[in-house]
Amino acid sequence: MPKKNGSDKRIQILEALNRCLQNKPFDKTSIKEIARAADVNHGLLHYYFKSKEDILIQYIDYVIDHYRSMVKERFNDKELENIDIKKLIEEFFMFTHDRITLDRSLSKVFIEIWEIAVYHPAVKAKLQRAYQEWMDVLSNMLKPLNNDIDLSRRTSFATVAFLEGMALFSIILDTDSKEFKTILSDFQSKIIDML
């Protein structure tokens, strides 16, 4: 669904918030700052959103949906059905690394969302659903290789946990980028080998 640029002030505001979150946590970002970043009048934010919290919720939905649809587009296609499963998993990892784990701007935002989720049940539920989906996609790929549903599920869980840990460390630790990628792909090949 290509958004006609500027046609939707709502999206414009959510993207402004995304930019703001690169510099400050949500709680320290005022509605006026978001408005300024979105280049709209601050009063207008209350026309499109019923409260500051509502902006946050819609923003989180927006981010999660964005990545959910990215994954869906790439891996739910029919054409993938005939592909070699190991190759598919490899592609999945490549995609995940490049588009998610190594996207620093996204990782920053996710650390923020984690923290919000800890204290905010509705946000927590959203995250749970998103992670569940992610694990399910991976789990379904692993199943054919070992024919053990539980093991596949546990392996997916561990893998996603590892990836999120790596996303965290990509922001918190100032690790050399080459080293970081080596660790990521080492792990990936070990997972594949193990199966």
Next chain:
Amino acid sequence: MPKKNGSDKRIQILEALNRCLQNKPFDKTSIKEIARAADVNHGLLHYYFKSKEDILIQYIDYVIDHYRSMVKERFNDKELENIDIKKLIEEFFMFTHDRITLDRSLSKVFIEIWEIAVYHPAVKAKLQRAYQEWMDVLSNMLKPLNNDIDLSRRTSFATVAFLEGMALFSIILDTDSKEFKTILSDFQSKIIDML
């Protein structure tokens, strides 16, 4: 006159903050709330700490030091020198799982600290040091097994990333506790096997 009562008001306040952080993020916790939780007058917080931020910084130091010393006590002992290295690593994982990864109250706090670190260079630096130490301890244990410093370092990095991802998921996902522990110990044995 030994200052027996009142001498530990500082700790009392930091522990009150720890309790507060189980319910609310730091930014939404007012100084008066911390004071109430610590059962002291709110003005006193500014007697012991120069600002709200100072409370946070001292709290983070307190938490990190607490765990650092726990690890130091357990694994820097001479007696460990003669122990079987595989057994030592196993013990290290058991310790880490029980005292850190599975401590939900601690994990909650750490998600909060991660978020703060993203936007706060001094806090980030503290985290970096703590994680580095943790990785170094593990790395030093792995080295004798594979004689490859770089591999040991990367394995430690991946392991700690995985553990932090698991800590995150212990809070964010409502996973069955048994399943969670299984994933944790599966991973541990795979690591050990690999070496």
Next chain:
Amino acid sequence: MPKKNGSDKRIQILEALNRCLQNKPFDKTSIKEIARAADVNHGLLHYYFKSKEDILIQYIDYVIDHYRSMVKERFNDKELENIDIKKLIEEFFMFTHDRITLDRSLSKVFIEIWEIAVYHPAVKAKLQRAYQEWMDVLSNMLKPLNNDIDLSRRTSFATVAFLEGMALFSIILDTDSKEFKTILSDFQSKIIDML
């Protein structure tokens, strides 16, 4: 839509401060008191001014500009060019006495501004400029009478110092008003005679 009402809230607030300063020094006047005197919500003061200090600075500018323009209007006119110089000086003193030195409300405010200037370089600079202008106007009037620039400048300096001392005493000492005016006009005639 011409902003007729509300457009002058800024002036309204500065004039409220002027009234407040008749009763209390600036530091003892709270923002809420100024707001009450201006009959506006206290939050609004932070909408029009970025801080309490900013109110003060803008107030001082307002006061100084007010008097500067009063003097400019009266003495920078072309028509003055042909007038008898002694008469002009006489008029200048009359104007100064009536509109400045004998304006008790203004003198009160100026004593406050002096004190602030002592510790506040930016305010000090504003005062310096204002006094310099005042001395220059007078100096330019005296010059034709004695053809000595330095003497004119020194006489102006002394005169303005005297007038400010008198303004101070009009507030601090409870001198009989008639006596006070006599001293003022005695001095004026002596200055004129001397030249």
Next chain:
Amino acid sequence: MPKKNGSDKRIQILEALNRCLQNKPFDKTSIKEIARAADVNHGLLHYYFKSKEDILIQYIDYVIDHYRSMVKERFNDKELENIDIKKLIEEFFMFTHDRITLDRSLSKVFIEIWEIAVYHPAVKAKLQRAYQEWMDVLSNMLKPLNNDIDLSRRTSFATVAFLEGMALFSIILDTDSKEFKTILSDFQSKIIDML
């Protein structure tokens, strides 16, 4: 009355306040700052003084008494009775210029006291008494020269006003020190000539 150094904590505190007032107005100087400057515990200030305001009042008394006694010592002596009156007045001006008008630290403090006096009747009364005494001393010197009590009083009033205006300008305007002294002594000789 030589004060045995350190024997009188009260004086020690008042002199600390004097030092503080070189940097900050009284209202912005905290009791703890005064205590630190006096090198005494801040709780002690409330032993020697009943409130912060009491420190201020006693300080003002202390300053005024100090200068009153300086003048008294110098000009109330019998030996002055036989001296040439013009010479005496000259000495009086010299003394005043050197010890009061040109004492920048004192002038700073006096600007502060003026401002306090504006809003504080008791302080105002103290200042009135001090200025009255000063004018009386001068007036009594001038009387023999013109045999007009009223004129002498008015001349004294004007002279002291001028001197205080000059003290003000010595702090507020950054006038060249030589020029400043010239203005001061020019004025002095004109006064003397006039009589």
Next chain:
DNA sequence: CATGAATGAGTTTTCATTCAT
């Protein structure tokens, strides 16, 4: 839809003052 003035609750912080030891 858009604007920006207005509101008022809530936050951190300061600090004179008290008081037990």
Next chain:
DNA sequence: GATGAATGAAAACTCATTCAT
């Protein structure tokens, strides 16, 4: 006389939210 912990009132300032235009 000293000390320094403790108290609580009051201050400046922020900001989400409302609303008239």
